Amino acid sequence: MLAAARATFAERGFDGASIRVIATAAGVDPALVHHYFGSKDKLFLAAVEAPADPEDLLPEVLAGGTADLGANVVRLLLRVWDGPARAGGLALIRSAVSNEWTARLLREFLVARVLRRVVGTLDLPPAEAEARGALVASQLIGVVMTRYVLRVEPLASASTEELVAAVGPTVQRYLTGDVDLPGSVTPPP
Incomplete structure (x- = not known):
């Protein structure tokens, strides 16, 4: 999920990325991304460390x-x-x-x-x-x-x-x- 998030944020920027797009790129359900990261903001922070x-x-x-x-x-x-x-x-x-x-x-x-x-x-x-x-x-x-x-x-x-x-x-x-x-x-x- 983090690799997909990094690639999506780098390609689309924060505003252009969505949990759904990131989940699709990672091959998982968006609910799983929400479960582990809570929000797009928290996922972004984890992605950029x-x-x-x-x-x-x-x-x-x-x-x-x-x-x-x-x-x-x-x-x-x-x-x-x-x-x-x-x-x-x-x-x-x-x-x-x-x-x-x-x-x-x-x-x-x-x-x-x-x-x-x-x-x-x-x-x-x-x-x-x-x-x-x-x-x-x-x-x-x-x-x-x-x-x-x-x-x-x-x-x-x-x-x-x-x-x-x-x-x-x-x-x-x-x-x-x-x-x-x-x-x-x-x-x-």
Whole structure:
């Protein structure tokens, strides 16, 4: 079931996949998928071997309101990565760098399960929300790669609050500030 789920999520994305399609690909009844995983969200988390369930974590990111989103997103990222989920997260990131299939799953996890929900609180036009979400993803993945994979100092040993103070304002600007969004700038002649 997990192999069928991974293939279906990678091919169709989270929104395009369904329990029925995944069950058919696995050669099982959809009730069996529901029995083992409960919901499409839980199946997706198992398929990508997600280090944490965003459903459990996003309320604290959103609790501070729009003005605190940048800092809260960075703080949550660091809390997850500094906790027991680090090993699974590192395996996912390292695999995504060299494997397109895993990269698609990671993109889908970031976009459908995390960033779309955060950016969705801002009431933006779809193209702007997508561009802002991509900018936030670039910053967060950069922090993960620099701090946890490459271990570049002083980021590798900085405290959570030091990184929240340094990176949070950039994430906040990507979410709510003035920024030239990809696709909206006309290149010079």
